[in-house]
Amino acid sequence: LGVGKNQPIGGNTTFSSKGDQDIENVASYISIIEPVSKPKSALKKPRYDTGAGKNAPMTGSYDTSPGDGKSFRTTTKTHLLTTGDEDSARLTRAVWDKDHFDENQSSSANLDGKQQQNAGVKNDIFNAEGQDTVTSYEQIDLSVPPSVYSLPTINGTKQIDLVWDLMRYEAKVEAAREPLLVSFLYSTIINHPTLESALAFHLANRLSNPAMLSTQIMALIREALDADPDFRRNLRADILAVRDRDPACNCLPDVFLYFKGFHALQTYRVSHYLWKSGRRVLAHYLQSQVSQHFQIDIHPNATLGSGIMLDHGTGIVIGETAHLGHNCSVLHHVTLGGSGKKGVDRHPKVGNGVLLGAGASVLGNINIGDGCQVGAGTLVIEDLPPRSVAVGVPAKIIGRFVDVTAQPSIGMNQLGSKESDEDIAFYI
DSSP, rough: OOGGSOTTTTOOOOHHHHHHHHHHHHHHOOOOOOOOOOOOOOOOOOSOOEEEEEEESSSSSEOOTTTTEEEEEEEOOSSSSSSSSHHOOOOOOOHOOOOHHHGGGGGGGGHHHHHHHHHHHHHHHHTTTSSOOOGGGOOOSOOOOOTTTTOOTOOOOOOOOHHHHHHHHHHHHHHHHHHGGHHHHIIIIIIISHHHHHHHHHHHHHHBTTBBBBHHHHHHHHHHHHHHHHHHEEEEEEEHHHHHHHHHHHHHHHHHOOOHHHHHHHHHHHHHHHHHHHHHHHHHHHEEEEEEHHEEOOOTTTTEEOOOOOOOOTTTTTTTTTTTTTOOOOTTOOEEEOSSOTTTTOOEEEETOEOTTTOEEEEOOOOTTTTTTTTTOOOEOOOOOTEEEEEEETTEEEEEEESSTTTTHHHHOOTTTTHHHHHEEEOO
16 A cells, blocks of 8 residues: 555655545445355265175165065175175175085086096085094095186186186176276276286286386286196185185175285295296295285295185295195294205195194294194294194194094184184193
8 A cells, every 4th residue: 555665665654644544444445255154065975885785784684575665684694795686696605605516516527537526525525514424634625616617628618717707796896886996996807807817917016116017027927827727726716715714805806906915925826936937036036026015925935735815914934945735824924934054944844724823933844734723922843743733932732623624724713712612622
């Protein structure tokens, strides 16, 4: 207004009473505009259906059949979640339901001799449930049965891959539930023709860096998968192992996309293939990337079976000459360490169906028998007989499992729980 510091240069800085009066007169004509208040909007409906699927507060569903209205009907909860769709229910039953294998005995005529033998062993185990017949541990078939996954035969029979079918279906359900992840789910799972293609794409993006592009890593993964049929079958067994044992897992895409123990295990299988092919420098490179990104260190020359779950994964160390059997569950900060110098068989040999608790250390060239359970924080430096339960530093055998076919890796019951005490005969 030309007063004070705003006065033009050379002007008079003395305030006149008339000038002050003029300012007051001008201000009296300026109307103060009140802020406009936004109208209160109606309450928005929740974006997600929190009463269905994995978000259901109770194990039940609404029966909307004609004439009955909406009556609540309780259901039995299983470890595989369904969305009520007929196709999803069929795939879910086919993955692990024993009745599915019994109902499809007629399809075994098209299998080769080895597959028929495996399917027969699987059905013998199912039929033996509830009877006094004892099944030896060596007869248990821990692989994915042919009715769930089978390679195409010479005569052009279509490949069966129910794991991939179920994963793609559940990914579509998750995409419909969460719009922000639609692009991510389509690029990593839904748009891929096979599980192998999706795995190569996803792991390559997780492990890429300026030294090696994602396209180069993806080519290595596809090479290993295409050359090794056992790798492809173990991949599906590992996914189902996590889905079946981890209560925090809600669907197959959760395992595939987010569980770093699963990612580290599959990258190990690629590096193991490279090691056996003589490309040891490249195998060490992948081992280093896994250690850096996932905090899990598995030597490429170690031997790991199928159906393995690395729960949480952080801090797991598996040495060069270590052996980990089929169907094992390994929790975080477990060490299968060596004792001795280079060139010596110096690491543990762990059998099938073994549960290694969090922080357990197994050191030296010792044997852990089939079906053993090692408690959290235990230090094992001597052999453990099959089905033993060991705790303490150093380890002390406190009991053994009564059932000769017991696999604590599947039940995941920690020592001291009611479920665990029912299956173990403790020593006094």
